[in-house]
Amino acid sequence: MHGDRYATDAHKFYTIVFKYSSVPLDWDSHFFALRQIAKSNDKQLSSMFTKDDYERISSVDLRTSPLQSDCASANLLKGVPTGARLPSFHGGYAIVYGINDDGCSACVTTRRESGSYSKASQFVDAVRQSLRRLVRILQT
Known part of the structure; x- marks a missing residue:
């Protein structure tokens, strides 16, 4: 029974760490997803996605x-x-x-x-x- 509680606590801690540290730094996957969504819906891309720096780093x-x-x-x-x-x-x-x-x-x-x-x-x-x-x- 204690193992379930520890697993739940570990999962909660991991979720918090992931949310506040990894996700904001995960620019490539999230920007890629936003860019793909805009392109697939025939929306004009934000200038953020067309700048040379973004193209190079992405x-x-x-x-x-x-x-x-x-x-x-x-x-x-x-x-x-x-x-x-x-x-x-x-x-x-x-x-x-x-x-x-x-x-x-x-x-x-x-x-x-x-x-x-x-x-x-x-x-x-x-x-x-x-x-x-x-x-x-x-x-x-």
Whole structure:
């Protein structure tokens, strides 16, 4: 009986944390949904969705993920498993990452039919270079 109460309390706490911390930062999925709803109803898009900055940032989804599987976690770095997801934007990339005391791991995905598919390895190389630069900065 106590287990049910703890599960309920944990769920309530998770809901509060998710509502007040994750959701406001989850710009990509929510903006993507609003944009798709407007487009599917033949509504004019707000200028917010047509600015160059939005177009550029909406092409990359950056997430931590609780999803783990042998398939999605095949690319482990120092034993840090990550999940995987598809990008919201057809020409974009999704980066799911995990970090622990021993290292970090990331899974970069793109849609095969998108124009970004052929550039995925270049994107991964750019991510690696950026992470190496961050490490050098943190070590100084």
